[in-house]
Amino acid sequence: MTGIARLEMRGISKQYYGNRVLKGVSFSLGKGEILSLVGENGAGKSTLMNILFGMPVIHATGGFDGEIYLDGEKAEIRSPEEAMKLGIGMVHQEFMLLPGFSITENIKLNRETTRASLLSKIFGKPLRWLDMPSMKTDARVSMDAIGLGIDEMLPVKGLPVGHMQFVEIARELDKKNIRLLVLDEPTAVLTESDADKLLEAMKILTNKGISILFISHRLDEVMAASDKIVILRDGEQIADTRPAETTIEKIAEIMVGRKIESTEMRGRPVESIRDDYILQIRDLSVAMPGETVKTINLDVKRGEILGIGGLAGQGKIGIANGIMGLFPSAGTVRKNDKPVLLNNAHASLGNGMAFVSEDRRGTGLLLDDSIEFNIVATAVQVQGKFMKSGAISTFDSKSVTEYAKKMIQDLDIRCTGPEQLARRLSGGNQQKVCIARAITLEPNLLFVSEPTRGIDIGAKRLILDHLIKMNREEELTIIMTSSELAELRSVCDRIAIVYQGMLEGILLPTDSDRDFGLMMAGEYHKFHGKEAV
Amino acid sequence: MRLFQKNIVPILFIIICSIGFYYSGLSWMFFANDLLTRLARNSFLVISLIIPVLAGMGLNFGIVLGAMAGQFAAFITVVYNMTGIAGFFMACLMSIPFAILFGWLTGILFNKAKGKEMITGLILGFFANGLYQLVCLIFIGWIIPISNKSLLLPSGIGFVNTLDLKIWQYAIDKFYVFRLRGITTPVLKYLNNINFPVLTLIVVAFLCMCVYLLFRTKLGQDFRAVGQNRHIAEVAGIKVDKVRIIAVIFSTVLAAWGQLIFLQNIGNVQVYGSHVQVGTFAVAALLIGGASVSKATIGQALLGTVLFHALFIVSPLAGKNIMGSAQVGEYFRVFIAYGVIGIALALHAWQRLAKKKNE
Numbered sequence: 085m086t087g088i089a090r091l092e093m094r095g096i097s098k099q100y101y102g103n104r105v106l107k108g109v110s111f112s113l114g115k116g117e118i119l120s121l122v123g124e125n126g127a128g129k130s131t132l133m134n135i136l137f138g139m140p141v142i143h144a145t146g147g148f149d150g151e152i153y154l155d156g157e158k159a160e161i162r163s164p165e166e167a168m169k170l171g172i173g174m175v176h177q178e179f180m181l182l183p184g185f186s187i188t189e190n191i192k193l194n195r196e197t198t199r200a201s202l203l204s205k206i207f208g209k210p211l212r213w214l215d216m217p218s219m220k221t222d223a224r225v226s227m228d229a230i231g232l233g234i235d236e237m238l239p240v241k242g243l244p245v246g247h248m249q250f251v252e253i254a255r256e257l258d259k260k261n262i263r264l265l266v267l268d269e270p271t272a273v274l275t276e277s278d279a280d281k282l283l284e285a286m287k288i289l290t291n292k293g294i295s296i297l298f299i300s301h302r303l304d305e306v307m308a309a310s311d312k313i314v315i316l317r318d319g320e321q322i323a324d325t326r327p328a329e330t331t332i333e334k335i336a337e338i339m340v341g342r343k344i345e346s347t348e349m350r351g352r353p354v355e356s357i358r359d360d361y362i363l364q365i366r367d368l369s370v371a372m373p374g375e376t377v378k379t380i381n382l383d384v385k386r387g388e389i390l391g392i393g394g395l396a397g398q399g400k401i402g403i404a405n406g407i408m409g410l411f412p413s414a415g416t417v418r419k420n421d422k423p424v425l426l427n428n429a430h431a432s433l434g435n436g437m438a439f440v441s442e443d444r445r446g447t448g449l450l451l452d453d454s455i456e457f458n459i460v461a462t463a464v465q466v467q468g469k470f471m472k473s474g475a476i477s478t479f480d481s482k483s484v485t486e487y488a489k490k491m492i493q494d495l496d497i498r499c500t501g502p503e504q505l506a507r508r509l510s511g512g513n514q515q516k517v518c519i520a521r522a523i524t525l526e527p528n529l530l531f532v533s534e535p536t537r538g539i540d541i542g543a544k545r546l547i548l549d550h551l552i553k554m555n556r557e558e559e560l561t562i563i564m565t566s567s568e569l570a571e572l573r574s575v576c577d578r579i580a581i582v583y584q585g586m587l588e589g590i591l592l593p594t595d596s597d598r599d600f601g602l603m604m605a606g607e608y609h610k611f612h613g614k615e616a617v
Numbered sequence: 618m619r620l621f622q623k624n625i626v627p628i629l630f631i632i633i634c635s636i637g638f639y640y641s642g643l644s645w646m647f648f649a650n651d652l653l654t655r656l657a658r659n660s661f662l663v664i665s666l667i668i669p670v671l672a673g674m675g676l677n678f679g680i681v682l683g684a685m686a687g688q689f690a691a692f693i694t695v696v697y698n699m700t701g702i703a704g705f706f707m708a709c710l711m712s713i714p715f716a717i718l719f720g721w722l723t724g725i726l727f728n729k730a731k732g733k734e735m736i737t738g739l740i741l742g743f744f745a746n747g748l749y750q751l752v753c754l755i756f757i758g759w760i761i762p763i764s765n766k767s768l769l770l771p772s773g774i775g776f777v778n779t780l781d782l783k784i785w786q787y788a789i790d791k792f793y794v795f796r797l798r799g800i801t802t803p804v805l806k807y808l809n810n811i812n813f814p815v816l817t818l819i820v821v822a823f824l825c826m827c828v829y830l831l832f833r834t835k836l837g838q839d840f841r842a843v844g845q846n847r848h849i850a851e852v853a854g855i856k857v858d859k860v861r862i863i864a865v866i867f868s869t870v871l872a873a874w875g876q877l878i879f880l881q882n883i884g885n886v887q888v889y890g891s892h893v894q895v896g897t898f899a900v901a902a903l904l905i906g907g908a909s910v911s912k913a914t915i916g917q918a919l920l921g922t923v924l925f926h927a928l929f930i931v932s933p934l935a936g937k938n939i940m941g942s943a944q945v946g947e948y949f950r951v952f953i954a955y956g957v958i959g960i961a962l963a964l965h966a967w968q969r970l971a972k973k974k975n976e
Contacts, residue, residue: 164851176852180849181849182842182845182846182849183845184841184845185841189838193850193853194842194854194855196835196838198835201834204834209835210839211831211834211835211836213834214838
């Protein structure tokens with residue numbers, strides 16, 4: 085690359101509430117180049133893009149450290165508006181289109197061409213007429229440039245997602261000063277042929293001298309499209325490379341590669357657990373927004389700890405929520421060879437299953453109730469425990485308090501006493517209360533979702549240890565869903581990886597980083613298929 | 618079938634009105650004249666609701682504050698004895714600063730209660746009524762001196778219950794009244810002997826036109842964009858909070874004018890009561906016209922006003938004729954006003970549910 089870089093980011097660091105999510109990221113991107121950012125969820129890609137685009141969330145949490153240069157000039161980007169003025173365009177992960185507006189209105193949103201009106205001469209710009217014909221022409225030009233041939237006056241509502249993505253790009257292209265375009269997982273929602281078209285459109289843009297920052301989980305696209313690749317992991321810049329110098333395998337390995345000692349892996353050898361299935365899932369689909377499960381087939385062995393991993397949005401979270409009846413689901417689930425009634429939380433709980441939700445403060449806890457009530461609430465509801473029998477059964481608060489005290493001791497819940505409100509506890513202690521409640525049901529199958537999200541290391545350790553202890557001593561089968569692969573590998577006996585709502589494969593904790601990386605990116609079978617040929 | 622489903626709310630009310638009209642035994646001429654008067658005097662309050670609906674703020678119960686602004690302006694014209702059509706337009710002009718101030722404050726409050734504008738507006742109306750009474754009942758004659766003692770309560774503090782607005786009653790309604798005569802065409806002959814308050818209708822039509830044209834400007838486009846999705850509008854660089862405040866200010870100013878049009882027809886102002894029901898009645902009318910909390914048009918506002926007031930005209934008499942008691946008729950009047958809000962909202966919710974199932 086010669087001359088001044090189009091974009092240069094120098095030593096970008098950012099922390100949220102003392103939690104460092106970006107640690108000194110630096111890279112440069114030349115004119116008309118495509119740079120790909122890859123990394124797992126939580127690696128810091130989105131934060132980096134939010135910084136570049138001046139999103140309010142960054143500045144509301146204390147700004148960031150480091151410097152951004154655009155064409156050699158230092159850029160201070162404090163709002164999306166300023167970013168746009170500087171010629172930075174962004175296609176967001178979720179669509180930023182107004183369904184009730186036509187394609188033209190969306191492309192020209194807040195950049196409408198206007199004509200003077202009588203009132204605008206008195207009251208100023210806001211009362212200028214919209215100049216629809218010229219807006220239509222502009223929209224047509226941008227749409228033609230990327231080969232989107234549909235009518236520019238169609239409403240966006242009802243367009244196929246592929247077209248919506250192109251409308252987004254046409255909108256960015258319509259910004260006349262555009263220099264740098266950020267594409268945040270643009271192909272995630274596209275079919276393969278649409279994705280190919282998109283990659284072509286990207287080439288058209290770069291030929292016009294527009295630089296592109298490309299974020300994708302599809303590593304084959306990254307290899308095909310980019311000039312440069314930057315790999316992030318836990319907020320750190322792990323590697324800079326070029327497609328010619330690397331392979332998909334290598335990227336996958338570097339992306340995941342969190343050093344984990346084999347002594348830390350506490351899973352047991354597969355042979356030691358008998359093929360006796362406690363739960364058999366067939367063709368399960370779950371309509372959980374953002375975590376849709378398409379078809380899952382999975383067998384869970386009695387007494388094992390099964391991990392469910394995968395990237396955010398691929399559906400791993402949906403499985404437990406579906407089986408526990410929290411989101412509409414279909415398919416067959418058999419527990420101990422008897423069918424489980426789906427879409428009925430009460431039935432699932434009564435069936436010896438318990439669930440520690442990933443949504444601790446929403447689904448998991450009654451925030452304004454005491455610890456003791458939180459611990460026993462589900463058991464009281466579902467099993468009628470802690471009730472004095474009589475003509476009218478009443479709540480036995482004495483035994484509840486005693487039981488809660490025991491739980492507080494067992495799980496080391498740091499609190500002022502069983503009467504303390506759940507809201508006042510720290511995240512780790514709240515999670516312990518959630519687990520205590522699940523145990524109170526005396527389940528034989530426990531679902532645990534994201535047990536350590538947002539929890540300090542000490543509490544993390546204790547929670548994971550307790551899960552293992554219950555598994556080993558009480559033969560409790562545990563299905564643990566987590567975004568943290570290292571955590572799954574340290575605790576689980578087997579790990580199922582979910583990709584696009586389907587089971588991609590099952591790995592052992594001891595399998596290589598490479599295989600985990602490939603599976604999470606959905607490349608495993610493609611890759612191993614190719615190898616076999 | 619789809620058209621029927623989409624317009625189920627107005628269709629239901631057309632049927633109810635027809636039945637009511639049949640049982641009321643009213644003459645067509647009386648009914649039509651009354652309806653036209655009511656359309657002229659009430660439609661504008663209903664139209665004032667459209668902008669906030671399209672800006673995504675739901676039904677603005679806060680127009681009660683606009684009505685108060687209008688009434689303050691009306692009081693000033695009474696105190697200074699500004700008469701006739703000039704007095705009326707003076708009142709319209711003077712209501713603007715009040716309405717802008719109230720609208721601005723309402724807008725700020727709504728921005729702090731995003732997504733809960735409707736309930737906030739409703740409660741704000743009650744709260745504002747307290748302040749309004751403080752001013753009219755305590756400050757007037759005490760902090761704010763009034764020379765004309767006949768406007769005050771015997772104690773010399775606070776306005777009397779009813780202020781006469783004869784000084785500009787019918788200022789625009791009777792400016793020019795057009796009456797059709799001697800039409801013999803079969804259907805159109807029913808229009809004979811109906812009085813058209815021409816200037817009022819022109820004013821209403823003109824303001825409708827302005828609202829319509831507003832949505833063809835940049836500002837109108839911003840309203841609609843913010844109404845559809847605040848987050849996306851914000852990312853596109855639209856100053857969402859500011860746009861929302863402007864929407865409320867427009868609504869409040871229009872409501873102030875609407876209240877003045879209403880008062881010039883009635884000819885007096887119930888100092889402590891005229892504004893109270895404004896929000897609920899206007900909302901009920903808009904909903905009956907087929908609007909929802911997220912979609913409303915001028916046509917729906919006008920249709921809704923016609924249907925709501927048709928029901929108002931026929932229900933007491935119909936109630937009396939069916940049940941044999943005028944008291945029951947009166948009960949019907951109130952029952953219907955609030956009942957329709959409930960029914961319309963329930964029907965909209967049901968429609969949404971049906972739509973979701975179809976998808």
